[in-house]
Amino acid sequence: xxxxxxxxxxxxxxxxxxxxxxxxxxxxxxxxxxxxxxxxxxxxxxxxxxxxxxxxxxxxxxxxxxxxxxxxxxxxxxxxxxxxxxxxxxxxxxxxxxxxxxxxxxxxxxxxxxxxxxxxxxxxxxxxxxxxxxxxxxxxxxxxxxxxxxxxxxxxxx
Numbered sequence: 001x002x003x004x005x006x007x008x009x010x011x012x013x014x015x016x017x018x019x020x021x022x023x024x025x026x027x028x029x030x031x032x033x034x035x036x037x038x039x040x041x042x043x044x045x046x047x048x049x050x051x052x053x054x055x056x057x058x059x060x061x062x063x064x065x066x067x068x069x070x071x072x073x074x075x076x077x078x079x080x081x082x083x084x085x086x087x088x089x090x091x092x093x094x095x096x097x098x099x100x101x102x103x104x105x106x107x108x109x110x111x112x113x114x115x116x117x118x119x120x121x122x123x124x125x126x127x128x129x130x131x132x133x134x135x136x137x138x139x140x141x142x143x144x145x146x147x148x149x150x151x152x153x154x155x156x157x158x
Contacts, residue, residue, distance in 0.1 A: 003084040007094040014098025018132040019105060025116040034118075043118040047129040050112040068104040075100060088147045095140030102133030 026046055029035065035044040075097045084090055106113045115129040 003087065003090045006087060006090040007079055007084075007097075010091050010094025011098045011101070014095055014132075014136045015101050015105075018098065018102030018136065021132045022102075022106070022114045022116065026114055029116075040122050041120065043120075044116050045118050045129070047115040047118075048110075048112040049115050049129075065104065065107050068100055068107065072097065072100050072104065086147055088143050088150075092140040092143035092147065095136045095143070097140075099133040099135070099137035099140065102131070102136070106133075 025044060029044065029046055031046060033045065036042075037044060075093060079090075079093045079097075082089065082093070103113050113131065113133075115131045115134070117131060117135070118126075118129050120126040
C-alpha cells in the first residue's frame with residue numbers, strides 16, 4: 001500500500017505542479033515578456049511547442065494526443081504488472097506518468113504544449129524551452145536508469 005501511495009502522490013503532485021506552474025506563467029507574463037531568474041542561465045518566458053521533443057513534427061496534435069494516451073496506458077500497465085518493491089521505481093513511474101498527463105492536458109485544451117523554462121549558458125549555449133512536465137519525465141527516466149543499475153538488493157518498503 002505504501003508503494004502505491006508513492007506512485008499516486010508522485011503522479012497527482014506532479015500533474016498539479018505542472019498545470020499550476022503553467023497557469024501562473026501564462027496568466028502573469030505577457031506574450032513577449034520574460035523574467036530573468038539567474039542572469040545568463042535561467043529565464044521564464046512563454047513558449048508554445050506544437051511538435052514533440054525540441055519542436056519536431058509540428059502540427060500533428062491529434063497524433064500526439066493518441067501517442068500520449070497510449071504512453072499513459074503503457075506506463076500504468078508497467079506499474080500494475082511491476083513488483084512495486086523499489087521505492088525509486090514507484091516514484092519514477094509516477095513522475096513519468098505525471099509528465100505525460102501534464103503535456104497531454106495541454107495538447108487537449110490548448111492544441112500545443114506550453115513551455116516556459118528557458119535554460120542557457122550566456123548567449124553561446126541554449127537549450128530548447130521546456131516545462132515542469134518535461135522535467136518530471138526526465139527525472140523519472142533518470143531514476144529508472146539509476147534503479148536498473150543499482151547493485152544493492154531491493155528491500156521491501158512495506
